[in-house]
């Protein structure tokens with residue numbers, strides 16, 4: 071057992087978006103304060119945090135963040151690797167910044183999955199139109215071309231239904247190094263969120279079933295229905311392999327496609343997020359301890375709280391526009407989280423969690439919510 075850390079009073083967070091906001095909110099009740107580093111002086115987390123205004127790779131700003139906090143974490147995976155190098159000599163930084171490099175490059179990430187014995191879709195790395203044609207010959211169509219780096223929420227992706235459109239698809243993602251994924255005829259998308267403590271204990275949340283449209287997450291429901299022990303074991307195995315591989319401290323998410331049903335159902339991993347994740351937002355009201363609080367407990371060297379669910383939850387993202395005035399207020403059962411971001415097409419500006427004692431009651435609540443929101 072390692073020595074317990076002295077109680078932490080201030081955590082530094084690289085990034086000041088909604089994830090940092092919810093991380094900070096999760097530990098307010100523990101008397102822990104946060105300072106965020108973000109270039110946008112009106113970042114959402116600044117509503118509840120001190121803020122250092124600066125770029126994520128600005129050594130002076132990073133030093134300032136390390137100096138004012140006892141431990142540093144981050145809220146998104148595109149933190150420059152150099153940021154970790156600035157922080158490390160000054161203060162502990164969790165999760166292990168090495169995990170970032172794996173999540174920032176889809177080819178590197180898929181190679182890691184393979185090395186850790188985690189099933190993945192068939193894919194090829196491609197860096198030219200010729201290589202793309204060769205990969206399409208092997209994998210067939212439909213297939214999905216994905217930029218290796220800086221792709222999220224469906225950005226940097228192109229669906230290829232016919233090999234004759236390969237050149238256009240490659241230029242549409244910016245002619246950058248990419249992977250070509252065989253199109254997976256999945257039954258549904260599932261994810262697991264899990265937190266690993268400094269001691270190496272792991273809290274696994276129940277699997278969530280996720281619905282994406284246009285590459286953007288719309289709804290997550292948890293615990294996912296009709297999930298066999300085999301699927302839970304497969305998902306936990308994947309999370310455990312990755313967490314232990316990096317001696318990771320904090321919360322991670324692994325996203326999967328479920329292929330087949332019943333006895334024949336199996337999972338292939340699509341990607342990881344080395345951070346708290348949108349498919350775990352339901353845990354704020356729907357689990358004994360939220361993914362945010364457990365992340366913070368882990369990085370502060372505290373024991374983890376239970377990840378057991380409280381009833382059944384559905385999380386609905388609010389994307390693009392503010393809901394009609396009065397709509398959310400007319401449904402007091404809806405737990406509303408607005409992030410204080412200005413509306414913009416495709417932008418996640420908030421989310422709502424619905425919670426009910428049974429799946430049927432949850433479905434009824436979700437139906438009513440959908441009607442009210444319009």
Ligand code: AMP
Pocket residue numbers: 191214216221222223224225251252253254255256259282285286340341
């Ligand atoms: P990603 O950015 O990889 O999470 O992809 C965004 C969304 O596109 C996923 O959530 C899926 O709905 C869809 N998608 C990505 N890869 C594949 C694939 N290989 N086969 C089918 N659908 C996919």
